[in-house]
Amino acid sequence: MQITQLDLPPEMIDLGVGQPDLALLPLDLIRQAATHRLGFDDPAPLQYGTEQGNAYFRRALAAFLSEGYGGAVDPRHLFVTAGATYGLDLICTYFARPGDTVFVEEPTYFLALRIFADRRLNVVSLPIDHRGLVPEALEEKLASVRPAFVYTVPTFHNPSGTTLSAHRREQLVRLSRRHGFLIVADEVYHLLNYTLKPPPPLAFFDTGGTVLSMGSFSKILAPGIRLGWIQAAPSLLGRLARGGLLLSSGGMNPFTSTIVESALELGLLAAHVERLKQAYHRRATALAEALGRQLPAWAAFQPPAGGFFIWLALPPDMDAEALQPAARANNVNFQPGFRFSAGGALKSFLRLSFVYYAEDRLREGAERLAAVLKNVGRK
Amino acid sequence: MQITQLDLPPEMIDLGVGQPDLALLPLDLIRQAATHRLGFDDPAPLQYGTEQGNAYFRRALAAFLSEGYGGAVDPRHLFVTAGATYGLDLICTYFARPGDTVFVEEPTYFLALRIFADRRLNVVSLPIDHRGLVPEALEEKLASVRPAFVYTVPTFHNPSGTTLSAHRREQLVRLSRRHGFLIVADEVYHLLNYTLKPPPPLAFFDTGGTVLSMGSFSKILAPGIRLGWIQAAPSLLGRLARGGLLLSSGGMNPFTSTIVESALELGLLAAHVERLKQAYHRRATALAEALGRQLPAWAAFQPPAGGFFIWLALPPDMDAEALQPAARANNVNFQPGFRFSAGGALKSFLRLSFVYYAEDRLREGAERLAAVLKNVGRK
Numbered sequence: 001m002q003i004t005q006l007d008l009p010p011e012m013i014d015l016g017v018g019q020p021d022l023a024l025l026p027l028d029l030i031r032q033a034a035t036h037r038l039g040f041d042d043p044a045p046l047q048y049g050t051e052q053g054n055a056y057f058r059r060a061l062a063a064f065l066s067e068g069y070g071g072a073v074d075p076r077h078l079f080v081t082a083g084a085t086y087g088l089d090l091i092c093t094y095f096a097r098p099g100d101t102v103f104v105e106e107p108t109y110f111l112a113l114r115i116f117a118d119r120r121l122n123v124v125s126l127p128i129d130h131r132g133l134v135p136e137a138l139e140e141k142l143a144s145v146r147p148a149f150v151y152t153v154p155t156f157h158n159p160s161g162t163t164l165s166a167h168r169r170e171q172l173v174r175l176s177r178r179h180g181f182l183i184v185a186d187e188v189y190h191l192l193n194y195t196l197k198p199p200p201p202l203a204f205f206d207t208g209g210t211v212l213s214m215g216s217f218s219k220i221l222a223p224g225i226r227l228g229w230i231q232a233a234p235s236l237l238g239r240l241a242r243g244g245l246l247l248s249s250g251g252m253n254p255f256t257s258t259i260v261e262s263a264l265e266l267g268l269l270a271a272h273v274e275r276l277k278q279a280y281h282r283r284a285t286a287l288a289e290a291l292g293r294q295l296p297a298w299a300a301f302q303p304p305a306g307g308f309f310i311w312l313a314l315p316p317d318m319d320a321e322a323l324q325p326a327a328r329a330n331n332v333n334f335q336p337g338f339r340f341s342a343g344g345a346l347k348s349f350l351r352l353s354f355v356y357y358a359e360d361r362l363r364e365g366a367e368r369l370a371a372v373l374k375n376v377g378r379k
Numbered sequence: 380m381q382i383t384q385l386d387l388p389p390e391m392i393d394l395g396v397g398q399p400d401l402a403l404l405p406l407d408l409i410r411q412a413a414t415h416r417l418g419f420d421d422p423a424p425l426q427y428g429t430e431q432g433n434a435y436f437r438r439a440l441a442a443f444l445s446e447g448y449g450g451a452v453d454p455r456h457l458f459v460t461a462g463a464t465y466g467l468d469l470i471c472t473y474f475a476r477p478g479d480t481v482f483v484e485e486p487t488y489f490l491a492l493r494i495f496a497d498r499r500l501n502v503v504s505l506p507i508d509h510r511g512l513v514p515e516a517l518e519e520k521l522a523s524v525r526p527a528f529v530y531t532v533p534t535f536h537n538p539s540g541t542t543l544s545a546h547r548r549e550q551l552v553r554l555s556r557r558h559g560f561l562i563v564a565d566e567v568y569h570l571l572n573y574t575l576k577p578p579p580p581l582a583f584f585d586t587g588g589t590v591l592s593m594g595s596f597s598k599i600l601a602p603g604i605r606l607g608w609i610q611a612a613p614s615l616l617g618r619l620a621r622g623g624l625l626l627s628s629g630g631m632n633p634f635t636s637t638i639v640e641s642a643l644e645l646g647l648l649a650a651h652v653e654r655l656k657q658a659y660h661r662r663a664t665a666l667a668e669a670l671g672r673q674l675p676a677w678a679a680f681q682p683p684a685g686g687f688f689i690w691l692a693l694p695p696d697m698d699a700e701a702l703q704p705a706a707r708a709n710n711v712n713f714q715p716g717f718r719f720s721a722g723g724a725l726k727s728f729l730r731l732s733f734v735y736y737a738e739d740r741l742r743e744g745a746e747r748l749a750a751v752l753k754n755v756g757r758k
Binding site: 085 | 380381382384385386399404405406409410413420421423424427429430462464472473478490492494499597602604622624626631633634
């Protein structure tokens with residue numbers, strides 16, 4: 001009788017899990033917000049919602065984001081989604097035709113690759129470096145093909161942890177206007193910054209209605225309420241809102257929107273995000289320090305500045321997937337790098353997350369992983 | 380500052396609205412169920428949910444449906460959706476390729492036509508009569524083209540109100556197996572039966588995994604919680620559950636699922652559906668009687684046996700859309716029939732709903748509509 005998506009044996013430490021820790025999901029906050037909201041004698045949140053999303057919720061969200069992003073967000077530039085995945089799905093329906101090409105980063109979020117494959121989009125990979133997507137490489141690809149959109153994770157990248165510099169954000173937007181493509185920016189880790197204050201989301205760099213920035217409450221509140229947003233020019237959002245899907249269903253998740261509206265109005269969310277940042281920062285430090293102490297010198301990674309992940313590079317001739325049986329036997333696991341590559345490359349990388357487990361377990365996981373690497377690799 | 384999808388001027392009686400009445404949305408029931416659920420010290424509903432939907436919720440839903448349908452529903456045959464529209468959207472992604480043909484009824488749910496157009500599916504219409512979809516006509520079309528699926532509203536059809544006979548349900552399923560296509564049955568009105576007990580949903584006639592029956596809490600509880608289900612063979616549901624979309628987002632609406640689980644377990648929903656059926660039956664009777672009394676004899680309709688709608692036939696040379704300016708000027712409105720036709724036919728029909736307004740307003744609306752018809756038509 002399964003409730004949650006994951007059902008891991010208790011002895012396993014799966015550092016591949018990119019989900020929040022059940023123990024950090026704020027049940028009390030949701031209780032308080034729901035009680036507040038249900039105290040009103042207003043059945044409107046139970047009705048079909050306006051397609052773009054409840055205007056009062058969008059106003060409260062805009063105020064929250066303006067604070068968090070350090071720049072003014074206009075509620076008219078927000079569209080309420082049932083989480084970033086459904087935002088991306090909607091964008092695929094209304095801004096890409098099957099057979100179209102989309103550009104992704106190499107590495108990129110592995111399940112976005114699945115979503116694009118399910119939609120029969122052609123995927124072309126672009127290289128990233130320590131400052132994120134390389135604009136020159138994008139420009140070179142644009143000479144031969146114009147994509148429907150570029151899918152990018154600009155901040156605390158999944159899986160690599162890198163953040164696109166402000167200068168490159170400007171370059172990317174300039175290219176999108178010149179070559180006529182959209183930028184679909186998956187910005188779900190933006191507010192989870194620990195040691196680096198990132199440049200504002202790509203929507204802030206938009207000069208001509210070519211950018212859709214997706215955010216999510218899954219990373220900063222709770223995945224189960226299925227709530228997120230797209231920040232973009234009203235001309236783009238209107239195409240989503242006036243499609244058959246939204247006309248038929250009404251706006252996405254009106255009921256949970258109003259509960260989160262209460263959480264925002266009561267100031268509960270800002271306080272929760274602060275607590276999360278502290279907890280995740282401690283976990284990031286614990287995992288990075290333990291890996292630094294215990295991994296062989298030939299395994300390299302950057303300490304995380306935000307987000308969920310550490311991207312570990314093994315020597316190029318090693319295959320991370322081939323290590324999984326030994327890892328599983330030692331009750332530790334990870335995401336092998338090839339999953340994050342459109343062409344199945346990146347075999348010598350692996351993704352670790354530091355948010356699902358508390359510090360002790362992370363240290364234990366690092367130790368188990370180090371034992372596997374020492375044992376199997378570089379004999 | 381809009382919250383709900385509709386924002387009608389108070390003087391207007393829009394009989395075209397196919398939404399529940401705000402006054403019949405059970406805020407107290409949702410309060411009670413949410414309070415019950417949030418009383419548990421269990422954060423699981425806030426986490427990413429299992430792709431097919433919380434197993435405890437599916438068990439409670441199966442028990443509720445077994446009672447309502449009068450036949451056993453297996454929880455393993457249920458997949459939780461964010462409402463029938465998202466079920467249909469998911470089915471389009473995983474069971475149809477752009478450019479594929481889908482068959483629809485003529486008339487059919489007008490926004491399904493929009494959704495199929497957005498997905499670039501080719502739509503072919505099939506005639507219906509007073510017993511629903513005509514199997515012989517379907518068989519004839521199958522000689523020249525095999526559709527990805529047939530989209531049908533078998534029970535208390537939107538907009539015509541007709542119900543597919545049990546014999547035709549068998550014939551339809553037999554054809555789907557013989558010719559290798561799926562049946563996507565939109566069964567959202569099934570439980571709202573007033574004077575006719577319909578045959579069981581099409582999923583009960585499935586003999587070879589070719590039927591997907593979609594249900595929704597939007598019609599029997601509240602649209603704003605965005606919750607519904609698909610009943611089908613596990614082989615079909617598995618394809619939805621293992622797609623990139625569900626892997627990325629987890630199951631649809633885990634949080635609102637558990638609130639409805641409480642509503643089911645506390646017996647609140649069954650009682651609410653009974654109240655709704657009584658209220659809607661009274662409203663159906665009020666509108667049908669008022670129309671019968673006041674409309675010109677050349678305007679024909681069947682009294683509704685269930686569902687939301689009355690499908691009104693004007694003489695074939697009349698154009699319902701052309702009556703709308705006069706109707707609006709008289710503070711009444713309706714859905715013109717051409718919207719329910721893939722080819723823009725059915726111009727002489729119009730759809731009226733009896734669920735959005737209380738009896739007095741329905742009678743007033745019928746009077747206003749009758750005045751328009753008497754004045755404009757058949758001079």
